Amino acid sequence: MAPVCRAEDVDRCFHWSGTSRCMCHFQQVRDHQQLPAVTHVDGTARTRTVTAHNTSLNFNGAAVINRTSDLVDYVLTRGLDGVVLDCRFYHTRKPAA
Secondary structure, eight states, rough: OOOOOEEHHHHHHOEEEEOOOOOOEEEEETTTTSSTTOTTTEEEEEEEEEEOOOOOOOTSSSSSSSSSHHHHHHHHHHHSSSETTTTTTEESSSOOO
């Protein structure tokens, strides 16, 4: 898993501005407790930034995910533990104790 963020919002979660379309850069995470699943032990992450012209979250036989309802459906049908949306992690089920 890696963080994906809109290019215009990347500085809200990371000490970074601009684009990183191919995840070639390491960005310092502003608050690693909000993004623990994607934060490396040194406090960085390899963020992929997207714009209105280069989104990438889709799955076989379906269009690109561009609505929150499509994202929720994707997460639930794939059995994922949760999703990061607007710099917050939402669990779909309780994490193991």
